Amino acid sequence: MSGLTLDLLLLQVVTGVALGSVFVLLAIGLSLIFGMLTIVNFAHGAFYMVGAYMGVFLYGLTKNFWICLVLVPLAVGSIGLVVERFLIRPLYGRNIDDPLLLTFGLGYVFIETIRILFGLNGIPFSTPAGLRGAVDIGIGHFPLYRLFLIGATGVLVLGLWLFIEKTKFGLIIRAGARDPEILKVLGIDVSKIWLLVFGMGTGIAGLSGILAAPLQAVTPEMGIPVLAEAFVVTVVGGMGSLIGAVTAGLMVGIVVAMTSLFMPEMAKVSIFLLMALVLLVRPQGLFGRAGLMG
Amino acid sequence: MIATTSAASLIAFGKRHRAALAIAVLLVFPWLMPYEALAVNILVLGLYAVGFNLLFGYTGLLSFGHAAFLGSGAYGCGIALVHFGVPWFGSILIGVLLSAFFAAIMGFLAIRTRGIYFAMVTLALSQCVYYLFYQAVNLTGGENGLRGINLSEIGILGFSVNFLNPTTKYYVILAFVAFALWLFSRLLASPFGAVLEAIRENESRARACGYDVARVKFIAFVISGAFCGLAGALKALHLSIVPIETLHYLTSGQVVMMALLGGMNTFFGPFVGAAAFLLLEDMLTTMTSHWQLVLGAVFVIFVLFFPKGIWGSALAWMVRK
Numbered sequence: 001m002s003g004l005t006l007d008l009l010l011l012q013v014v015t016g017v018a019l020g021s022v023f024v025l026l027a028i029g030l031s032l033i034f035g036m037l038t039i040v041n042f043a044h045g046a047f048y049m050v051g052a053y054m055g056v057f058l059y060g061l062t063k064n065f066w067i068c069l070v071l072v073p074l075a076v077g078s079i080g081l082v083v084e085r086f087l088i089r090p091l092y093g094r095n096i097d098d099p100l101l102l103t104f105g106l107g108y109v110f111i112e113t114i115r116i117l118f119g120l121n122g123i124p125f126s127t128p129a130g131l132r133g134a135v136d137i138g139i140g141h142f143p144l145y146r147l148f149l150i151g152a153t154g155v156l157v158l159g160l161w162l163f164i165e166k167t168k169f170g171l172i173i174r175a176g177a178r179d180p181e182i183l184k185v186l187g188i189d190v191s192k193i194w195l196l197v198f199g200m201g202t203g204i205a206g207l208s209g210i211l212a213a214p215l216q217a218v219t220p221e222m223g224i225p226v227l228a229e230a231f232v233v234t235v236v237g238g239m240g241s242l243i244g245a246v247t248a249g250l251m252v253g254i255v256v257a258m259t260s261l262f263m264p265e266m267a268k269v270s271i272f273l274l275m276a277l278v279l280l281v282r283p284q285g286l287f288g289r290a291g292l293m294g
Numbered sequence: 295m296i297a298t299t300s301a302a303s304l305i306a307f308g309k310r311h312r313a314a315l316a317i318a319v320l321l322v323f324p325w326l327m328p329y330e331a332l333a334v335n336i337l338v339l340g341l342y343a344v345g346f347n348l349l350f351g352y353t354g355l356l357s358f359g360h361a362a363f364l365g366s367g368a369y370g371c372g373i374a375l376v377h378f379g380v381p382w383f384g385s386i387l388i389g390v391l392l393s394a395f396f397a398a399i400m401g402f403l404a405i406r407t408r409g410i411y412f413a414m415v416t417l418a419l420s421q422c423v424y425y426l427f428y429q430a431v432n433l434t435g436g437e438n439g440l441r442g443i444n445l446s447e448i449g450i451l452g453f454s455v456n457f458l459n460p461t462t463k464y465y466v467i468l469a470f471v472a473f474a475l476w477l478f479s480r481l482l483a484s485p486f487g488a489v490l491e492a493i494r495e496n497e498s499r500a501r502a503c504g505y506d507v508a509r510v511k512f513i514a515f516v517i518s519g520a521f522c523g524l525a526g527a528l529k530a531l532h533l534s535i536v537p538i539e540t541l542h543y544l545t546s547g548q549v550v551m552m553a554l555l556g557g558m559n560t561f562f563g564p565f566v567g568a569a570a571f572l573l574l575e576d577m578l579t580t581m582t583s584h585w586q587l588v589l590g591a592v593f594v595i596f597v598l599f600f601p602k603g604i605w606g607s608a609l610a611w612m613v614r615k
Contacts, residue, residue, distance in 0.1 A: 040410045042358075090598060097356045100410055101554060102597040104358075104547055108590025116584055224543055228421040231414040239411065265429060272422035276403050279415065283406040 007139040018146035020253020021153035026230040027245035029204035035240030036197040043103040045223025046110035047202045051209025052218045065128035076206025077199040084198035122217035232275045238288020312561040313479035317472045330460035343552040343564030345521025351559035354494030359420030363519040365541035367393040367526025372440045372536045389527030397519020405511045424541040440536040557606025566605040
């Protein structure tokens with residue numbers, strides 16, 4: 001470890017934050033749906049994958065990354081709307097495991113449909129023109145796209161937070177997460193809120209897919225390892241908590257970046273060890289409410 | 295009236311002798327299947343689903359990490375045979391013990407959570423087991439899987455038996471499965487089995503009755519893991535290789551699919567589910583390379599319209615008649 005300097009260490013922290021941004025994006029979509037509908041969306045990774053493919057397809061049509069960033073979440077969110085309306089809605093009031101099982105099966109359907117449409121092999125997704133190269137951030141050069149990823153995640157999290165905390169609709173969402181019965185009594189159509197929240201959550205999954213696409217090859221299976229990682233983040237942060245998703249996502253990103261620097265062979269396993277550690281101390285996660293776990 | 299009584303008594307008879315009946319069906323099973331290798335697959339994966347069902351069907355805990363136990367059983371057995379030259383019988387035992395060991399670690403962590411949280415934690419922990427075996431290339435062969443499990447002749451009570459003959463292989467494996475089924479049936483009929491079902495129906499009430507719910511869940515998790523480990527060890531002997539996919543997330547999902555297709559919380563349902571799953575796969579692969587699309591769609595339809603599964607719905611229909 002002769003080349004280890006403070007700058008290198010700090011640079012690795014920033015790399016971890018960029019990696020963590022993807023985790024944050026994945027976990028807030030998952031957490032939003034869980035916090036409101038108490039459904040674990042096992043197709044979340046598949047929605048993420050569909051988002052990446054939708055990005056490949058729309059980028060080919062429009063040649064404009066920014067337009068894709070708007071269109072992809074809308075398109076993937078629309079698929080989410082259809083899924084909630086026709087597949088998940090019949091399951092409300094049934095066994096709590098049923099939506100989880102259904103979305104698991106749905107993941108299969110998505111992966112196979114993408115294989116039919118785009119083939120079995122991965123598709124490279126090049127970094128958009130204005131975001132290539134690296135910039136000097138004071139401690140060394142850092143890829144511009146990763147900085148953009150951190151910024152985009154920050155904007156999205158802030159926007160979502162303002163939406164939930166400051167708007168009337170956000171108030172209804174917060175109330176619905178606590179007590180849907182009272183909302184119904186007040187004359188609010190809860191099923192519409194649930195529909196919309198599911199659409200938002202899957203839309204964010206799609207957005208994470210296109211944002212992560214330039215970092216890796218786009219393959220039909222790309223959502224599978226990501227699902228486990230998103231689960232680790234939500235378990236560490238606490239289900240249904242926005243702050244938890246952000247904190248845990250960044251934490252997991254930094255842990256992975258640090259272990260890849262010091263113990264590369266442990267990089268894949270490290271996040272699971274982190275989860276095990278958190279489970280031992282706080283089974284409900286860092287920001288989770290114990291009551292939500294049932 | 296008479297018909298109702300006889301149907302009810304028939305069901306009561308079936309329940310009392312469920313292990314014997316299941317074994318009787320499995321004895322003639324190879325002649326009902328298109329080919330024997332498929333029958334062995336159904337036998338082995340049926341046992342995998344039985345072990346999973348102890349946790350999901352009987353205790354109400356949905357685990358998405360059972361590939362870790364099938365996989366560690368298969369690798370444990372295979373590694374003992376290939377690298378340490380342990381006799382086949384001892385290798386199976388090592389496989390079972392290794393999966394019980396992993397189940398103890400995973401169970402210890404997972405039972406601290408409840409409900410759907412449990413499914414997420416088991417999935418994440420099994421992913422960890424996947425990477426552990428994936429990286430121990432010297433022992434497991436890494437991405438290529440473990441090869442070199444060549445079992446042509448095995449000695450049973452002094453006799454030498456040809457393990458390459460598919461029929462012989464089926465009955466040797468059936469002997470283990472039959473023993474497991476008998477044990478499983480005894481377990482369910484015991485007071486311990488009753489506590490499991492009590493936890494599934496109402497966890498708070500079971501706790502109020504004075505049962506140590508966490509400990510019972512932990513023990514159920516380890517036993518379930520051991521049953522799946524036995525299935526894994528037998529799978530390794532059957533296939534002669536252990537592909538790394540055995541530990542994959544989709545293998546965990548497969549067993550959930552089998553249990554649901556067949557019928558949870560029924561004794562024979564997992565075998566019906568494994569048979570339905572593998573026959574469907576066998577049929578579809580000859581028609582399309584995208585058979586998983588149909589499989590996923592069938593599963594979604596079952597969750598929506600037949601949550602009791604094939605065998606569970608058939609039993610409910612028989613009771614109504």
